[in-house]
Amino acid sequence: MSISIANRILLGFAVVTAVLIALGLYATGQIGTVRDTIDRIVSRDLMVMRQLDDLGNKARDLGVQRRNAVISVLMREHGRSVPDEDSYVVWSRMAAATDGLFADLVRESAEFRQDAISVDRMAAWDRLNATLKQTLQVYNAYRDSSDAQLKAVVAKDFEKVEASNEEVSRLYEATIAGIERTRSALDGSVVAGQRGVAEVYEFSRFSILLTLAAGVLLSVIVTWAISRAVVRPVNEVAAFVERVGTGDLTGRIAVTGQDEIGRLGTTLNAMVGGLSDLARTNRSATADLNAAAAEIRASAQEQAASVEEQFAAVQETAATVDEITHSGAQISKRATDVIATAQASAQTARAGLRAASDTAKAMDLIREQGEAVAGNIVALSEKTQAIGEIITTVNDISERTHLLSLNAAIEAAAAGESGRSFAIVAAEMKLLADQAKAATVQVRSILSEIQRGINSSVMLTEEAVKRAATGKTRTDATVRTIEEMAARVDEGVQTFQQIVASTNQQQLGIEQVMGALQNIRQASQQTAAGTREVEMASANLTELAQGLMTLAERYRL
Template structure:
């Protein structure tokens, strides 16, 4: 076979030849098998014919034996073989006619044998039995059976049956020769086809070994070297077809793998360096994030303390406002009391001044009538008392004036205290409002710090994942480097 044939054509042709040889040998075996089966069937029919002839003879012998037993003993039970022999003879005759078929000579011989058998049954058997029924005529019945007529009839059908058997013997010999020849032909066809098939398979195996197996062995050796990492060699393509195309494709693939290995080695080195840098950066970032997280924790704790302190300050400021408002209320009440006192002092001062004026006028008039007073001591004493009272009212006026002055001063002082208390109340209210705003701001800052802390935790977790990924990337780069080092080019 030319080496340029494809594997499909080679294998297809080989399978076609084997199939053709198998079909031919199978056909020969089938033909010889049919011949052998025909010969075997014919021999089987011949054997059946011989058995039917034997059954014919046996049936006639049974009838003769039963008849003789009856004639000797006179007992009816002795006729049992005779009675069973008659249907057996009929069955044997039918079987022989079926087996002989249309063969004229055998048909004629069978007809003569049947005529002789029927003649014996009629002329000897039935006649002797009919006469032997009368005991006085038994000797006559015995004479019928022994006068030789029965023997001649027996000899006739035996002769005819022997002739049929002789003819069948020649047929049996021919059939045996046919069977033997058929068996030889079948063996020759079977073994010849097998031998030819084996020779063809041997030739096909040699061709496949030269055209397919050997090139595939070279290809497998080359593939094994490539699998071990040797990319420097090339496959020597010596054949065409699929194997040749496979070798050329493998050479192209190995060349591409060699280029890929070089590129992979360089890329792996760069990947390893980049992975190391990423890992170092991730570790630094992780440390920074940890520090930031610690700072956020401390800041959150400080802000928490400030929030607590602000809440206490707001509470104390609220209490001070309440106290200041109570003080301002008391100051306003004292201011109203001082104002009422000042008004009462003004009224007293005015009355004292009026009394003092009346007393001074009265004293002056009293002095003008001093002479009159002398005469009336009692009146003088009373006048002197009035003058004393006048002097007292003059002092009372002064003191009332002094009290008025002090009351005014107290009123102004209380007014100033009340104003300052009200200012302090307003200031404390502003402080409380500012403290509340500051508390809200601090709570917002606290929420922001919580978010920052969560973000820091997530950033730290992400950084650790990046670090782990960097470590995995480094391991992968090292594995790729080791894999790339396996290939030589």
């Protein structure tokens, strides 16, 4: 059965406390025994002593009463007057009291002998009882002789009184001597009682000291047991925890019981096992994190280079669109000039052949400008297609950036608290990718509109060139018909007005393309900044992975 440490300690203290309480109760009992023994000895010895003193006094009173009766008889015999009193009655009453006192002393000495505290005390009571009995025999003889003598006094038998006086006096002295011997025997009993009290005291002191020694021994045993069951295992657990604190995860603590320390050892072993698994997992995860950080950094560097190239392409596209804008402005200006010239030609067509020739020349110029406009529009269409390819590239980059931010967010989530800043950077990268993708969709829509406008402009320009050629042919054929030429010039004016309108629409589309390119450039700049942040975050992630590797190397598995 396994006992908990707290119960062991409580049990040990309970045992020590019980021993101390038992020792106190035993010591109190022994002190009470000594006190009762002393009280019994003192009370009995004092009582017997008082009774012996009383017995001696009564024996002496008997002797005095007897002598007084004898003296009164002798004085009467010699003719002296003596008061008449009943000496025999007084003596008989005193003798009866003395008999009772002797009987009490003999009985008490026999009783006290039965429950004596020691052999010496028992022997002393035996001697006292024997002495009392011997003295009682002498006293009985003395009492009988005195009774006979007092009866002779009452009978006034002087001779008998005088004849028995010597024997009665001897018996009296023997009785007093016997009482004195009894007193001496009582003194021996008192000495034996003192020795008995001393023996009881020594026995009590020895037993108390022995019990105290047993209590101290038991306390030492309990302390040793607590030290062996509590202190030593606690020291072993502390040493084991200290080794674990230095990074040694190879050892395990020996579990020998089911108490608190045993459960603590089991828990520590499980904890160290978990730490070992965690260290192994941490090493593997840190290595993977380091490799992933290196890959992310390389990918970020590649992306940064790609973004730089994209930014350069956007700059070039913006310059090309700017040139197209200037070209469109020139086309519009030239178309305006053509309209003015056509109007002037219509007004001066009736002026003659010279004006028709000028018209033919103007028609040639219009044809050439129309061909130039067609060439510029074709070039603009090619640039628009290039912008479409750039937008496709930007869209691809935004998708790759979105995928990279998703992978970075996954890695940041796996890194836990340490990857929180990296998660923020990944979120910013995803936001930039979404913005770039939205911008590419917008630019693609705008480019579609521009392409449709360009196609319409190409058709109109081709038609204008054809019409200019037809007008030139008719002008050469119908130089003489100025009015018809004027009509055709008016028709050409209307056509060029349409061309100007289309050119203005194209100019608006190009301005929208410029705005979209500005947005693309800003998005590219933001993407470049985000890529640099990603590169910095990946560098920090690499340093963090190296720190984690260094920390993981502390643990010995």
